[in-house]
Amino acid sequence: MLSFLKKHEHWWQFLFAMTAKEIKARYKHAVLGFLWIFLNPLLQMLVIGLVFQFFVPVKVDNYFLFLFSGLLPWIFFSYSLTKCTPAIIFERGLIKKAKFPREAIILSIVLSNFFHFLVALGLFLLILILFGHLSLLRLLLLPVALVWIGLLTSGLSLLTAALNVKYRDINFLVQAVVPLWFYATPIVYTLDLLPDLLQKILYLNPVTAIIEMFRFSLIGLSSTSIDLFFISILVSLVVFLLGCWFFRKENKNFDDWV
């Protein structure tokens, strides 16, 4: 039992060290350093916000707030997925030379992006307070949405990263699918703009429900039905378990393939 705990302790320490490395190394040479943690999402918000304000005629009050409440979780999800997919191959130097928990490579990328996501979310919450849009009761849903998107992103990233070791096509596939996925998720538009059937299909995309949940908890706007939510949770759960199972199965032989 004690040795089991010790093993676990090392796993967490290792994961956090890798995450810290990921965050630190990113800002090491920038003159503005850690300021970029705030500047980056702020600039992104402004640029994307301006673009979509003019090009997408969606009728919601305060399109900026509507957009960001969906965009922030999407950026976390898509950045993590595209960075994680080829990560095992990028770290081949480490894989071939040392024994360590391989999943830490993937999870540290997800966690470091999660850290950035939280910072941006904090900024966004400040803005929401200024606009007086925040409701404490709805905000209780936020942690649920955060955990949900965290698990889905980790699971899917583990799956694509493990697959990409043997089939390098997966990386190209992910690169092609992510932009499409962006438009198949109600980020720049609202769900009720779509015909009924298409709405239901979009709910098979688990990110839809997550973003609706973020939106509801942040700005109180959502067009949802509960049973479709459950389908989404089920899909997320399957993806997560599949990712964990497949990574566990494959990671013993990564050394042979990279």
Next chain:
Amino acid sequence: MIGFKTYSIIKKSMQKKRKMTPAIEIFNVSKTYVLHHEKPTFLEQIFHGSYREKYTALENISLKIFKGESVGIVGPNGAGKTTLLKIISGITTPTSGQVKVNGRVVSLIDLEAGFNPELIGEENIYLNGLIIGMRREEIRRQFKNIVKFAGIGQFINAPLYTYSQGMKLRLGFSVAIYAKPDILILDENMSFGDKDFRLRSLEMIKNFKLNKKTIVFATHNDLLLKELCQKIYLIKDGNLSKIDSK
């Protein structure tokens, strides 16, 4: 006062009387690699089905290494030495067979694995230590020793890309040694940097032996083999045979 020689004879006889505990046990281990001239794509996979060319690196190998033994592994290039070392250190898993390892294994296959050029020396010591299996408190306790043995001085607060090749090697070796492994894996193409550090490292490795730690050593260097190893095994065409015992 008893001389060192008598002391070691007494120690050896004591060791024989004590029940020898195995440090590494390998039963019927085989390792086959799928030969890929190019990575298979999805389409090839579908059309060719499950047929793939295979290459056997190790064939049905069994080996028992006891605690405190120093074992040398020799053999021509490509015979499977590194594969065996990788299986012992857990970097890869055998296709069939079982491996039991007793204690902490640290392999000096590549001393710089896990170093990040952007991070400073101190951060890299922690990262590298965690990668080879140390816990944070352990690294903190050994930190001074690591820095001292590596002899990197004020560079400890400089990013790793400012280090010379020798400094990186010394730092890597230093972390590995102070991880206090029970089993030390040394690969053939290891270099220790300059002559002074080479001597100090060898001294460390010999100390290791005196402290009843297990060493597995793959090399072509006969001198080192004679100096360090009690048993020598030969790997050829994926098969293992014992060739010498002192």
